[in-house]
Amino acid sequence: MTVHVPEPKVSSQAAAVRTTCPYCGVGCGVIATPDGTGGAGIAGDTAHPANFGRLCSKGSALGETLGLENRLLHPHVDGVRASWESALGTVAGAFRRTAEKHGPDAIAFYLSGQLLTEDYYVANKLAKGFIGTPHVDTNSRLCMSSAVAAHRRAFGSDTVPGCYEDLDEADVIVLVGSNTAWCHPILFRRMVDARTARGTRLIVVDPRRTETAEEADLFLGLRPGTDSALFSGLLVHLDRVGACDARFVADHTSGYDGALERARAIAPTPAATAAATGLSEADVSAFFDLFAGTKRVVTAFSQGANQSAQGTDKGNAIINCHLATGRIGQPGAGPFSLTGQPNAMGGREVGGLANMLAAHMHFAPEEVDKVRRFWNAPNLITGEGMKAVALFDAIARGKIKALWVMGTNPLVSMPQADVIKDALKGLDLLVVSEVMADSDTASATAKKTVLLPALAWGEKDGTVTNSERRITRQRRFLKAPGEARPDWAVLADVGRRLGHGAAFGFTSAAAVFRQHAALSAFENNGTRDFDIGALADIGDAAYETNLPVQWPLTKRGGTKARLFSDGRFFTFDKRARFVAVQAPALAQATSETMPFVLNTGRVRDHWHTMTRTGKSQRLSAHRPVPFVQVHPRDATAANLAEGGLARVSTAHGAAELEVIVTEAVAPGTLFMPMHWNDSNASMARVGALVRGVPDPLSGQPELKATPAAIAAASYRSRGFLLSRDPVTTPAGWWWARAAIGGGSGLQFATREGSREAMLLMRGLFQGLELAEYADHARGRYRCAVYDGERLVACLALGPEAGRPDWEAAKALFAGAVPGAAERRALLSGRAATAGAGPVVCACHGVGLDVITAAITGGAGSVEAVGAACKAGTNCGSCIPEIRKLLPEALARDAA
CATH class of the missing domain: 2.20.25 (N-terminal domain of TfIIb)
Structure with a gap:
């Protein structure tokens, strides 16, 4: 067909x-x-x-x-360009042979929270309904699956009860494991606005003193992994001081006594809570009193809580406190899961997780029967598949023979990523639907490898659902480049090739959405939380113009901004469940050889594995190289210096990173960002280091607490190389690549000296004019390469202890034809004119030197700095850094 x-x-x-x-x-x-x-x-x-x-x-x-650099524009089979007909014939044929020889459960799909809902829906329908494999999971497993499991245990459904307006209306906002100022800046500005408008207090619970913590009214820098002890202690306190809502607990919940008994065993007093968490008793008591005495409290939790071997219990410990006080489904009150990815919620709606069916249904016989009948699915699965960690383990063991990866880069983001990289080589078939031709996963190989060009943002058409259950259209405004196609259309094509033409006759994203909406309402009658039946008959024109809407959006009764305000939940008896959580414990203990706890996370201006944000010179300027944060005490003991290089190692891998010495991390802990991959750094894939012990309920791997060691990494020379086109790095270099104005920037370290650098440049740029400065006695070398008047490259190298700064050279390199003064500046290493300095405000491209000049010129507050140079006036995520630049007295006044 x-x-x-x-x-x-x-x-x-x-x-x-x-x-x-x-x-x-x-x-x-x-x-x-x-x-x-x-x-x-x-x-x-x-x-x-x-x-x-x-x-x-x-x-x-x-x-x-939006540029097409390094885009995958055509299908490839085993590295050779192929037609769509040939590529999809290869995929369908291999799937058919695999199912016949090994059974359908030897086929797996690994999806992404960056797929659109329509893509997600067709993938799950094809895999779970027609191929008959349960092994469909998603990188959202690494993002919010512990929150999903906590919601289901407490509410009987994966329901986020509140909405963003609750952040505007709360009197206390508790942020747990969330660097909101950097990771969800727009929501954080709403929180700060609420503080200005109504005096909202901000409490931050995090092992690391993040930029969000810098803005908090109370920072609770607890010991890694002890969140459930803190909230167990809070539950005991709420009961002790009479702050619980006895009527709500009696009429709308069950399990309170068991949960309270367990909480008393974990943290019976504020002093015991302080001992369990490493906090001061005064701070614990202040938090308890503020929570108990405030009616409108939102507790927002994110990856810091979820990415844990006890992530589900952490979520339920938080929810227990809101159920105990009846602070749920009310304006300005409730537990709130802040989702990491743009469409993790949409993926949950269509059954993107291995332990779900579509439309928030699971594997009760009656729900399996509903989905089977609605889809007329001959091979509908009847039980859960393997979650991400177990799925990749099964690939390594040879249980999975064919894998389709869509919209994600597991060779960077998954724990034990090096093991996974080797495991993929044993697959009979690896299919990768990808935007970038040079992503780590697109570069992987199996016995048969198929690369399929996908549409990028701006080219895609469909819907996404955000953290407050709001469905919004993602509309295309650019033409599809090369032969790139919508993911849903490619999946439907494979479904038809496998003989299921009637089920996969979709002709548009709108047609997919209509079926998705109809399934949500199918035999629902209010028994399931997810219901968008009012959109099941939406026409193409209405789909094109449809405004953002929140679910549920039923044919019977419209929509709701908040759920559970009536005290009715989605359990069989309509009561919420208190959960008796386990005492906290690290998944792995530190040791004499691995004495540190390695924490991982995000930075402000990059996203996931940088395949998109890495193209932006603005976003690459703030944190241009991978780094590790180390406490000053530990840095001194390990002989680590600010800006030097260090080797971080675990039982599973190693990385080499630039050192940031800071009290933001506690002694005995390290922090490393997740974004750098093999195409933009020599040795910085965080996934290769973490063990990833999974939560037994959610399957979400522990990414925040891996035992680690750190030691200085010694190199002879440090430097930078700026070029119009990326240059292949010599073997043995440490390097990190970043987008810069006019080309590509490389910061590097080498065990060689200035003479070797001179020979390298002369070899790389034969036939061009080289202007050089060399002081081999001091190990210094600088070079500018010209093609006529046009500057095409420049390099500066010096001893490791005196590495050259690249800010002035970057500013000069942005202009293709430098004047005489600029030419001299490139060789002298000094700026020809005053520059902006390292970027602080990425929104407006404002550098450190500009902000410092504004402060020197009399700007005595964050607001005054913004008025002088616009820094901090957009999303505000740079405000904590600006505040640190103010003199101490001014910083206090500006707080």
């Missing part, structure tokens, strides 16, 4: 298009205005209820990420 999928209708005129940001789960509205040459102007959508026009640094820079 052949189904015609119409080509996208994209206007060549610069008509503004309302769409949705492709980064975090906030789901900000974006207005994109195509420029007619493949780019677009980007602005926040003032009408969108998630952001009201605000965009963070990443969202603001979306227009800088």
